[in-house]
Amino acid sequence: MRTLFYSLFLLASMLLAISCAPSQRASSGGLVITPLAGKSEIRDGSLVYALPLTVIDVFVETERVIELPGPYSRYAGDYLGLSDVITREDEYWTIKSITVRTHEELDPSEFYVIESNTMFQTNLLSMKKAGLILDLNPQAYSIYNTNRGQVAGKDADLEPLRVLDLGADEYYLSQSDTAYRLVNYDTGFVRIPYLVEKKRKLSVDQLAERAARRLMELRDGKHLILTGEANVFPQSEAAIAEMNRLEKEYTELFTGKIFKETKTFSYQIIPRKEMAASPVALFRFSEVTGPGATTDKAGTPVMVEFTPEQKTKALAVIRRTQPAQGAIRYDKIYYRVPDVVNIKIYLGNEILNSSRRLICQFGEVMQLPANYIIGAPY
Numbered sequence: 377m378r379t380l381f382y383s384l385f386l387l388a389s390m391l392l393a394i395s396c397a398p399s400q401r402a403s404s405g406g407l408v409i410t411p412l413a414g415k416s417e418i419r420d421g422s423l424v425y426a427l428p429l430t431v432i433d434v435f436v437e438t439e440r441v442i443e444l445p446g447p448y449s450r451y452a453g454d455y456l457g458l459s460d461v462i463t464r465e466d467e468y469w470t471i472k473s474i475t476v477r478t479h480e481e482l483d484p485s486e487f488y489v490i491e492s493n494t495m496f497q498t499n500l501l502s503m504k505k506a507g508l509i510l511d512l513n514p515q516a517y518s519i520y521n522t523n524r525g526q527v528a529g530k531d532a533d534l535e536p537l538r539v540l541d542l543g544a545d546e547y548y549l550s551q552s553d554t555a556y557r558l559v560n561y562d563t564g565f566v567r568i569p570y571l572v573e574k575k576r577k578l579s580v581d582q583l584a585e586r587a588a589r590r591l592m593e594l595r596d597g598k599h600l601i602l603t604g605e606a607n608v609f610p611q612s613e614a615a616i617a618e619m620n621r622l623e624k625e626y627t628e629l630f631t632g633k634i635f636k637e638t639k640t641f642s643y644q645i646i647p648r649k650e651m652a653a654s655p656v657a658l659f660r661f662s663e664v665t666g667p668g669a670t671t672d673k674a675g676t677p678v679m680v681e682f683t684p685e686q687k688t689k690a691l692a693v694i695r696r697t698q699p700a701q702g703a704i705r706y707d708k709i710y711y712r713v714p715d716v717v718n719i720k721i722y723l724g725n726e727i728l729n730s731s732r733r734l735i736c737q738f739g740e741v742m743q744l745p746a747n748y749i750i751g752a753p754y
Contacts, residue, residue: 412487462632543587
């Protein structure tokens with residue numbers, strides 16, 4: 377009885393092995409991985425993936441400064457003893473900082489198709505997490521679709537630069553003058569006097585003198601309050617804050633006003649291997665007009681330099697080792713290994729930013745045996 381049971385068990389094991397053998401041959405022999413370029417149609421059930429492409433995002437934070445002279449700038453030395461004041465209108469830009477970031481997109485020249493005659497299992501998700509390949513979900517990359525040269529923030533509000541108060545207590549002087557008119561009286565004419573009220577506009581010199589006098593009175597009053605010599609004391613700090621505001625406005629009538637605005641410009645560049653030979657222009661910067669396009673004639677170009685560290689140089693030798701013509705296989709997974717690249721952004725002789733980034737395009741496209749990914753357990 378035991379011998380019969382053993383014989384039946386051995387026969388069942390052999391039948392099971394024979395039934396499984398064809399499916400294994402189909403899953404390994406029917407797998408084809410080819411580039412998408414040149415294919416006219418794709419079989420149903422095929423898997424399409426792409427290799428990653430690195431995009432450089434450069435954020436340039438700039439500061440715009442506008443200087444306007446005050447209406448009494450030429451009297452600042454005579455009435456207030458000030459010498460370092462703004463005497464002419466001026467506008468200039470400076471670069472405060474540059475931030476470099478990277479993100480990955482689909483490389484349109486590196487699409488691949490995995491085709492099989494049978495159903496297959498895959499753990500390509502592990503390669504996606506490592507960034508070696510990318511899926512075709514466009515929503516995952518839509519957040520990076522920013523326009524080159526985009527400006528963050530609203531337009532500048534130049535309202536604070538307007539002068540609404542010249543600081544004088546009055547702007548006209550009233551003068552009385554005697555005039556005469558001729559009146560026909562009997563056989564002659566009689567001159568009858570009468571008073572004429574005239575208003576005369578104060579000159580700039582007189583307005584500057586009155587504004588300086590009010591400014592000094594305001595400073596004296598604040599000094600009395602702060603030292604405790606005044607007869608009336610404010611109940612809160614609002615009065616002192618208002619006095620400081622008025623003092624600042626009156627002082628700016630002589631020293632001028634300065635307006636500062638911060639703007640952030642964003643630029644995108646897709647590095648290529650040929651860019652490692654020579655720097656490329658990112659934008660042009662002028663101290664008068666700020667950042668501009670690379671085609672502008674004004675300004676100095678801001679250059680980007682890519683220097684690969686060639687950490688994947690050894691992989692290039694392996695990739696160039698091709699099999700014999702009769703031994704070409706199509707069961708290899710294509711993937712991309714990024715290389716470390718030094719990125720330097722400079723304006724003239726001044727280095728604005730220097731960083732090290734992983735850039736896929738400077739790496740190598742390698743092949744991995746399909747059975748490492750296809751048919752492997754999750």
